[in-house]
Amino acid sequence: MQEIRDVILARAERLQAGDAAGTQQHNAPEVVEYTLAPPLGGPADGRDPKPLEAWLAGFEAPPRREVTHLEITADGDVAFATSIDSMSATPKGSSESFTLWYRVTLGLRRIDGRWLVTHRHESVPFLMDGSFRAAIDLEP
């Protein structure tokens, strides 16, 4: 469990340092990705830093990351982890920062003795009032 927790916190810490490759060294070569942005998602190259670098380039500085309510369920070489996370950042060219809280589920496998992320699901819910707006202002 501690090893898995370390992987999850190290990923957040590396992202916060603006280190795309360092974040992704904890990924398996293939990751099923369901991210905040379209499309719906599916299998993706877990080690290609270019999409993450491009995403980081959209901010004045790497986002501050927080991981809360982390719960890990593991047996043998398989685990999943749930958490309520936040990122705080200032979009490039903007003078205003935002903080977004979102839900995270990670699936992990121990491969050659190392716990690696094979699945990532990040989301916010959406309003059921007919507006279909993403609920980007929720707090845990």
Place this chain on the structure above:
Amino acid sequence: MQEIRDVILARAERLQAGDAAGTQQHNAPEVVEYTLAPPLGGPADGRDPKPLEAWLAGFEAPPRREVTHLEITADGDVAFATSIDSMSATPKGSSESFTLWYRVTLGLRRIDGRWLVTHRHESVPFLMDGSFRAAIDLEP
């Protein structure tokens, strides 16, 4: 694996039959729920059928469910499953049906010999064009 697949398909089939309690008999007593609707989510009573019954009552008939791209990762007594699902339904009082495609991650544990859902994460992504609209018209 087959046993876990059976649980996942049985849940979808029970929901499609409008059977809230039958859907939830595959849940653990406590489930970490990150659902399509606010709030962000967290631990919930996995066996209380009232919220699901209330949800079902919002439609003319129980939604038609489809489970696609199902992938299951399991070891020992822990598993997680990813899929791209759809629900098709007609809101009560409406003459128009909709089909919504969304991402699903389930976390499962084998408890007393039975695979039970202990985590459910369902979501759609949202548009990164400044509109913050949920992307409810995506297809796999």
